Amino acid sequence: MKRIRRTKVQGSAASYHCMTRVVNGERLLGDREKEVLRKMIWQVADFCGVQVLTYCVMSNHFHVLLRVPERQNVDDAELLRRYQVLYPKPTQHQTASVKVLRSQLAEDSEQADELRRKLLARMGDISEYMKAVKQRFSVWYNRNHNRYGTLWADRFKSVLVEGKGNALQTMAAYIDLNPVRAGLAEDPKDYRFCGYAEAVSGVSEAVEGLRCIWADHDSNPLRAHRLLIFGKGSAASLKGGAVIERDEALRVLEQEDGLLPKAAILRCRVRYFTDGAILGSSEFVRSYTKAWQMERQRRHPPKVNRLKGAEWGDLAVIRGLRKTVFS
Incomplete structure (x- = not known):
């Protein structure tokens, strides 16, 4: 499989x-499968x-918003603690026990240094993270469903x-609203396989994720996130409910040349959040145009494209969408 290049x-x-x-x-993916995958997302x-x-x-895909710290x-x-998280006991794929690994690392040798290098190479990298999640879940799924072969589509999409x-x-709200868009819940807090629902239920790692997302904005991240998701009621006035249909959104945006409340448009499948390559303020996106151009060996630098269709603030992407922003 071709390795996908990532803007660093x-x-x-x-x-x-x-x-x-x-x-x-x-x-x-039914409820049992979703629960196993949910645990693997945190574990890996x-x-x-x-x-x-x-x-x-979701039943045929998953989203994750990750923060990768400085290396x-x-x-x-x-290193031993992390190893034990993923391999609490020897398996056919990882035969060394923690006790054996501890002994190997204690040796002052080139073999020990090489072992450290191999383990560290799997850390702090989104490609390695997604590879591990997908592989581990595929093994579990195929074993439990008498199934063989590939479970996931070859590539995963990523947006910096x-x-x-x-x-x-905005990206976090878009991800947490997936079950609302799919008609599985009217409120994402009632869909247990998303980060917002875990945060509402008090799971510390999920609460800390929301704190990180809203670190520069509000002392109550749960309240701030909920206000964005529901738009202080503005979305509820559209179509008599929380969800605006794609055709209605297209009519307002393309035929009437209008704008929709951000909370309403987030309930549509907006391609900016999966295909935009880089998402942020115009200044942030512009700072990565040269690196993006060099990675892809493009002759000309890409343009900074402001998001359309809603009051997005200064949000922009690096990859312009030739077709509609909705999928």
Whole structure:
């Protein structure tokens, strides 16, 4: 499988929205499968040293918003703790027990250094994180359903998100509103397979994710996030409910050349949040145009494209969408 290139953020933490689909879009994930995948999302994040800000598991795909910290040195004690999180006992894929690994790392040898290097290479990287989640879940799913072969579509999509303020908050709300868009819940707090629902129920890691998302805005992150999700009631006035239909959104935006409340448009499937490549303020996006151009060996630098259709503030993306912003 071809490795997907990622725009790197040097010298600072970076936030990414990652999304991947089940092969052929099949709806294979019931409540049991979603629960297992939910646990793996958190488990692998602990091993990789990345922070899950929020996530949502659906029947044929999942989203996760990750904060990847600056690459730091991890001492042997932390390396062993993380290893035990992912491999509490030997398996056919990882035969070394924690006791054996501790003994190997204690040796002052080239073999020990190589072992550290291999483990550290799997940490602090979104590609390695998504690879581990997808592989571990595929093994579990196929074993429990007498199934063989690929479970996930080959590639996952990722968007580099400005790590604070409007961009991060809007992306998080878009992810948490997935069950509302799918008609599975009127309120995402009632859908247990998303980060917002876990935060409402008091799960510490999920609450900390919301605190990170709203760090520069509000002392009560749950309240701030809920106000964005429901738009202080503005979305409820559209179509008599919380969800605005795609055709209605297109009519307002394209035929009437109007704007919709942000909370209402977030209830549509907006391609900016999965296909925009880089999402943030115009200044943030502009700062990565050269790196993006060099990575993809483009002759001309990309344009900074302001988001359309709602009062997005200063949000922009690096990849202009030739077709409608809705999918």
